[in-house]
Amino acid sequence: MKVAFPYFGYDTIALKNFLEMLGAEVVLPPLPTERTLSLGTKYSPELICLPFKITLGNFIEALEAGADTLFMAAGARKCRFGYYHFIQETILKQIDNNVDFYPISQYTPFEFIFQKMPKIFSVSPARVMKSINFLLAHSRLIENFRKLVRQARVIDFTLASIHEKHALEIIADAINLMQIRKARKEIKALFNFADDLPENIIKVGLVGEIYLMLEPFANHDIEKELGKMGVLVLNNRSLYRHIKHLLHIDFDRIKLNHRAYKYLKESPGGEALNTVGEARTFIKNGVDGIIHIFPFTCMPENIALEALQKMSDDYSVPILSLSIDEHTSKIGLLTRLEAFIDILKRVKNQKAVSRVPRSSLLTPH
Amino acid sequence: MEAYLGIDVGSISTKGVVLSKDYKVIASAYHRTQGKPVEAIKGLLKELQNQSNHTKIIGAGTTGSARRLAGVMLGADIVKNEIIAHAVASSYYYPDVRTIIEVGGQDSKIIILRDGIPIDFAMNNVCAAGTGSFLEHQATRLGIPIEEFGKYALNAKFGVTIAGRCTVFAESDMVHKAQMGITTEDIIRGLCDAIVRNYLNTVAKGKDIKPLILFQGGVAANIGVKTAFERALEQQVVIPENFLVMGAIGAAMLAQEYINDSKITKFAGFETANTKFITKAFECKDCPNSCEVIETFRQDQIIDRYGDRCGKWSEEVK
Numbered sequence: 001m002k003v004a005f006p007y008f009g010y011d012t013i014a015l016k017n018f019l020e021m022l023g024a025e026v027v028l029p030p031l032p033t034e035r036t037l038s039l040g041t042k043y044s045p046e047l048i049c050l051p052f053k054i055t056l057g058n059f060i061e062a063l064e065a066g067a068d069t070l071f072m073a074a075g076a077r078k079c080r081f082g083y084y085h086f087i088q089e090t091i092l093k094q095i096d097n098n099v100d101f102y103p104i105s106q107y108t109p110f111e112f113i114f115q116k117m118p119k120i121f122s123v124s125p126a127r128v129m130k131s132i133n134f135l136l137a138h139s140r141l142i143e144n145f146r147k148l149v150r151q152a153r154v155i156d157f158t159l160a161s162i163h164e165k166h167a168l169e170i171i172a173d174a175i176n177l178m179q180i181r182k183a184r185k186e187i188k189a190l191f192n193f194a195d196d197l198p199e200n201i202i203k204v205g206l207v208g209e210i211y212l213m214l215e216p217f218a219n220h221d222i223e224k225e226l227g228k229m230g231v232l233v234l235n236n237r238s239l240y241r242h243i244k245h246l247l248h249i250d251f252d253r254i255k256l257n258h259r260a261y262k263y264l265k266e267s268p269g270g271e272a273l274n275t276v277g278e279a280r281t282f283i284k285n286g287v288d289g290i291i292h293i294f295p296f297t298c299m300p301e302n303i304a305l306e307a308l309q310k311m312s313d314d315y316s317v318p319i320l321s322l323s324i325d326e327h328t329s330k331i332g333l334l335t336r337l338e339a340f341i342d343i344l345k346r347v348k349n350q351k352a353v354s355r356v357p358r359s360s361l362l363t364p365h
Numbered sequence: 366m367e368a369y370l371g372i373d374v375g376s377i378s379t380k381g382v383v384l385s386k387d388y389k390v391i392a393s394a395y396h397r398t399q400g401k402p403v404e405a406i407k408g409l410l411k412e413l414q415n416q417s418n419h420t421k422i423i424g425a426g427t428t429g430s431a432r433r434l435a436g437v438m439l440g441a442d443i444v445k446n447e448i449i450a451h452a453v454a455s456s457y458y459y460p461d462v463r464t465i466i467e468v469g470g471q472d473s474k475i476i477i478l479r480d481g482i483p484i485d486f487a488m489n490n491v492c493a494a495g496t497g498s499f500l501e502h503q504a505t506r507l508g509i510p511i512e513e514f515g516k517y518a519l520n521a522k523f524g525v526t527i528a529g530r531c532t533v534f535a536e537s538d539m540v541h542k543a544q545m546g547i548t549t550e551d552i553i554r555g556l557c558d559a560i561v562r563n564y565l566n567t568v569a570k571g572k573d574i575k576p577l578i579l580f581q582g583g584v585a586a587n588i589g590v591k592t593a594f595e596r597a598l599e600q601q602v603v604i605p606e607n608f609l610v611m612g613a614i615g616a617a618m619l620a621q622e623y624i625n626d627s628k629i630t631k632f633a634g635f636e637t638a639n640t641k642f643i644t645k646a647f648e649c650k651d652c653p654n655s656c657e658v659i660e661t662f663r664q665d666q667i668i669d670r671y672g673d674r675c676g677k678w679s680e681e682v683k
Contacts, residue, residue, distance in 0.1 A: 035653035339448035
């Protein structure tokens with residue numbers, strides 16, 4: 001049994017190690033490229049959202065790499081993601097009739113621990129729970145690493161890129177809790193040059209649909225591009241938090257839903273409520289702007305967009321909305337990002353000199 | 366006399382100005398890009414040089430969709446996006462401006478300013494209906510010179526409704542209306558209304574449009590669209606004196622801000638117009654991304670390379 005699953009940003013390593021702990025032989029498809037996307041697009045319904053196309057492309061490339069058992073997350077409450085696996089299974093069975101396709105329902109943790117996983121891998125529920133414990137620790141390590149690397153990029157982009165590669169090797173090699181503890185210290189030491197950030201730095205909060213926030217191929221490496229411009233990106237979404245949420249132990253969620261309540265009273269599906277709550281938290285903590293990224297035709301995030309626009313007016317914090325599909329050009333995206341960051345800089349400068357009479361602001365000095 | 370140079374290379378037209386230190390336009394020029402930005406920039410430089418004798422360029426900035434290419438060719442000190450360029454120029458000439466409507470050849474944008482500072486913007490995302498090239502195409506189809514196009518709308522008795530969502534559908538709607546016997550004037554007015562409706566419902570959606578409203582970019586030359594905006598917004602819309610070259614003026618102002626009387630310009634001089642530039646593109650086959658890498662050569666010497674995701678080609682030149 002050769003197991004494969006779609007890429008999920010940096011957290012792919014954690015999922016791979018998790019499955020290996022259960023005794024699976026994991027085949028990682030090649031990193032997503034233009035080929036992945038065009039393969040996925042070729043077999044997808046035309047107007048389906050971008051994550052469907054990329055993950056389907058991942059599956060096809062995984063089959064080419066010799067995988068025979070595919071895992072896909074399922075269930076998302078009122079969002080198309082919940083139906084991905086039905087269509088993907090149909091499409092993949094047409095490509096390769098012998099493939100085993102397992103949808104993993106996100107919202108039934110007990111079924112997952114006591115029935116599904118023990119049956120597929122013939123292991124005890126205790127071993128599944130042990131592996132989940134490890135997955136939590138590992139994805140927490142990755143969340144921590146992502147936070148450090150985002151800070152490091154602001155200080156020295158080249159050095160951060162070099163250390164990033166090194167840190168990813170350390171993370172991949174950590175296969176038990178002891179090694180994870182050691183890895184955390186090593187990674188912290190790698191990025192200690194960025195412990196102190198300058199005060200007047202531009203801070204941007206990233207919110208939106210979880211796949212686009214976490215998978216660099218899907219979001220055109222937005223975190224790196226912003227880092228290159230010297231902007232500190234805040235991104236509170238991660239696999240770690242998501243798993244905690246699914247196990248009902250993410251207590252921050254309740255707070256976020258409370259914060260969202262003023263603008264969005266009920267979840268329209270997907271991650272929209274979370275998006276609104278996070279955006280408001282970022283604004284309260286003093287970011288200079290919010291970037292909202294989501295797949296073109298995404299229903300829940302389009303509803304969140306309306307709420308965010310109202311929030312933007314109330315708090316006068318600029319919000320940039322980016323709806324991404326396979327036709328999005330990177331150059332167009334960069335123009336928008338660059339313009340947005342320039343605007344944030346100018347607003348910030350104006351706040352800093354707001355006591356100076358306006359006439360002197362008009363002449364560049 | 367010392368002055369700054371600003372160049373704005375758009376999809377349809379290439380604009381340039383020479384700006385004195387106190388922001389007076391010494392020379393300005395307008396060329397068709399016609400798909401050959403290198404030639405357009407050269408032509409522009411010659412014209413600017415002829416208009417501005419005895420000026421010394423102490424800073425240069427570029428903007429527009431070919432800003433990068435133009436920046437590399439000229440040795441520009443600053444390469445900036447159109448949004449900031451337009452905002453900077455407009456808020457200098459009109460300190461009270463709070464909304465800028467900019468409709469260019471292939472994109473349209475809205476910039477919201479408060480107290481002279483840009484605070485928000487939006488660009489057309491997935492569709493180019495209602496931009497300059499669409500209008501130009503329709504003008505050619507109807508056999509009307511683009512300069513006259515807007516005046517036809519003013520002579521209309523009533524405006525018919527044209528579907529403005531999509532260029533292709535708008536065109537078939539126009540054909541249909543013409544075949545029903547509606548006059549060209551009425552159809553053109555309907556088209557101007559459709560463009561404005563499309564703009565306000567997509568690009569400007571959710572934006573707080575407050576006076577003073579400036580309308581600039583190539584399409585601002587079209588009086589029909591201007592009156593359509595005034596009808597839809599029920600407010601006066603002002604077209605700045607230099608509406609065509611506002612982006613270029615902004616680029617020159619940004620160059621001045623960057624030079625700040627202390628740095629020395631990298632500007633290669635007006636002689637650039639006589640230098641040979643070649644741009645080439647090739648597809649990198651090293652990974653399945655197949656990036657299209659674009660190279661620029663000056664006199665057979667490579668000066669710039671971009672377009673690769675991984676950065677291995679572009680870093681080689683730096």
